Amino acid sequence: MLNFSLDTRRGSFHLQVECAFASDWTVIFGPSGAGKSTLLRLLAGLDHPISGRIALDGRALTETAMGLRIPPGHRQTSLVSQQPALFPHLTVAANVAYGLRRLDGTARKRRVGEMLDLVGATDLAARRPQDLSGGQAQRVALARALAPAPRLLLLDEPFSALDGVASDALLVRLQTWLRDNKVQAVVATHDATDALATSADVLLLRDGRHTALGPAADVLASERDRIALRLKVS
Amino acid sequence: MDLQAFALSLRLAAVTTAILLIISVPLAALIALGRGRWLAAVEALTTLPMVLPPTVLGFFLLVLLGPRTAFGRGIAALLGHPLAFSFDGLVVGSVIYSLPFAVTPLVAGFSSVDTALVDAARLLGAGPVRLVSSILIPLARRSLLAAIVLSFLHTIGEFGVVLMLGGDIPGATRTLSIVLYDQVESFDYAAADHTALLLLGLSVLALALIYSKTRNHGVGRA
Numbered sequence: 001m002l003n004f005s006l007d008t009r010r011g012s013f014h015l016q017v018e019c020a021f022a023s024d025w026t027v028i029f030g031p032s033g034a035g036k037s038t039l040l041r042l043l044a045g046l047d048h049p050i051s052g053r054i055a056l057d058g059r060a061l062t063e064t065a066m067g068l069r070i071p072p073g074h075r076q077t078s079l080v081s082q083q084p085a086l087f088p089h090l091t092v093a094a095n096v097a098y099g100l101r102r103l104d105g106t107a108r109k110r111r112v113g114e115m116l117d118l119v120g121a122t123d124l125a126a127r128r129p130q131d132l133s134g135g136q137a138q139r140v141a142l143a144r145a146l147a148p149a150p151r152l153l154l155l156d157e158p159f160s161a162l163d164g165v166a167s168d169a170l171l172v173r174l175q176t177w178l179r180d181n182k183v184q185a186v187v188a189t190h191d192a193t194d195a196l197a198t199s200a201d202v203l204l205l206r207d208g209r210h211t212a213l214g215p216a217a218d219v220l221a222s223e224r225d226r227i228a229l230r231l232k233v234s
Numbered sequence: 235m236d237l238q239a240f241a242l243s244l245r246l247a248a249v250t251t252a253i254l255l256i257i258s259v260p261l262a263a264l265i266a267l268g269r270g271r272w273l274a275a276v277e278a279l280t281t282l283p284m285v286l287p288p289t290v291l292g293f294f295l296l297v298l299l300g301p302r303t304a305f306g307r308g309i310a311a312l313l314g315h316p317l318a319f320s321f322d323g324l325v326v327g328s329v330i331y332s333l334p335f336a337v338t339p340l341v342a343g344f345s346s347v348d349t350a351l352v353d354a355a356r357l358l359g360a361g362p363v364r365l366v367s368s369i370l371i372p373l374a375r376r377s378l379l380a381a382i383v384l385s386f387l388h389t390i391g392e393f394g395v396v397l398m399l400g401g402d403i404p405g406a407t408r409t410l411s412i413v414l415y416d417q418v419e420s421f422d423y424a425a426a427d428h429t430a431l432l433l434l435g436l437s438v439l440a441l442a443l444i445y446s447k448t449r450n451h452g453v454g455r456a
Contacts, residue, residue: 044357046353046356046357071356072353072356072357073356073357073358073359073360073361074359077357078357079353079357081350083350085348085350085351085353085354086354087351087354087355087369088351088373089372089373098355098358098360098368099357099358099359101359144354144358145357148358148359
């Protein structure tokens with residue numbers, strides 16, 4: 001269960017949201033500039049709100065009134081952005097192992113193997129990030145984020161470089177794995193088909209304010225009709 | 235050639251460069267990645283020795299480290315000798331004087347590392363020390379090389395601070411630059427030629443090393 005009440009500003013942009021995500025898979029849907037990435041960065045602890053609170057399963061991660069700011073890396077929260085941001089001087093395996101410092105060598109190697117297998121990138125282990133395609137890099141970034149066993153996975157349009165079929169197949173595997181490992185996921189997207197493809201709760205975000213939260217079929221009814229109409233016309 | 239002065243210059247440059255590395259890497263990381271307006275003051279203070287006339291800096295240090303101030307008397311009591319007109323005093327002066335030449339390339343190098351990589355490392359649990367050692371230094375290794383070489387060369391070539399703070403004591407504070415000055419003052423131009431050529435050769439060699447590394451490793455990294 002993820003609860004947050006956040007108020008922050010970036011220049012003229014003002015984000016003010018208060019929500020509780022109970023679903024295993026919640027989609028934050030909104031146009032570019034709605035505040036999706038800002039919200040995910042706040043949840044990840046990379047940025048700090050002017051005021052607010054974030055709690056995951058009852059544990060406060062951010063509580064401005066008490067001056068509490070658990071740093072990223074200690075919040076059991078991972079973030080995968082559109083830009084994979086793989087460390088260019090490390091191999092794929094070393095990238096995935098970066099967050100596994102506390103494990104001994106054997107356990108670390110096994111975990112890296114499991115994660116690469118999950119995202120279908122086992123054969124890429126020895127490669128350098130600069131030798132990967134955009135889609136491969138996004139798979140590796142996902143494996144790296146999952147390796148430290150987070151409780152909360154934040155995905156910021158993470159499959160934009162994957163083609164539809166590959167993206168769907170990975171999504172199915174990922175959702176099963178997250179469910180089995182009791183990891184809550186929050187996915188930001190501006191693509192209504194992505195949001196409608198999963199039986200998820202959807203938070204509708206516009207101009208830094210949340211305008212609706214509920215099942216995708218209800219919240220995105222107008223978007224679904226618009227897509228259906230476009231398909232009919234074409 | 236004054237081998238004693240040559241050895242002293244190399245020792246002074248090596249000790250100064252080692253101390254500067256220890257100070258500059260965390261300081262540059264703080265300036266490059268930190269937030270807060272007070273960092274502008276830190277950066278300005280770090281850069282100050284670059285624009286301050288060396289003789290002025292040497293004079294300030296001479297007064298500060300001499301018996302006129304409580305600080306200077308305290309240091310003298312602690313070490314058993316005053317810092318002014320000693321090798322240790324030269325090291326202190328050189329570290330301050332060459333600080334911007336170590337910090338500036340490192341700040342530039344660390345700042346050029348993609349912030350998304352820094353965020354990714356932090357999300358994976360990297361604290362400041364690991365962030366610097368496993369991400370910033372490997373990705374800005376040529377900036378680190380530049381900082382080492384520039385600090386070393388700048389210390390080898392310094393004159394004003396050395397003369398003001400250390401004087402001209404053979405074996406203790408007489409460096410190659412002071413020897414060159416003495417040789418010119420005594421019209422021994424032949425010897426001055428050799429000393430100047432040696433200083434020039436060192437500089438060219440070190441700069442060639444930096445630029446060869448830059449060319450060999452292509453572009454895209456600081």
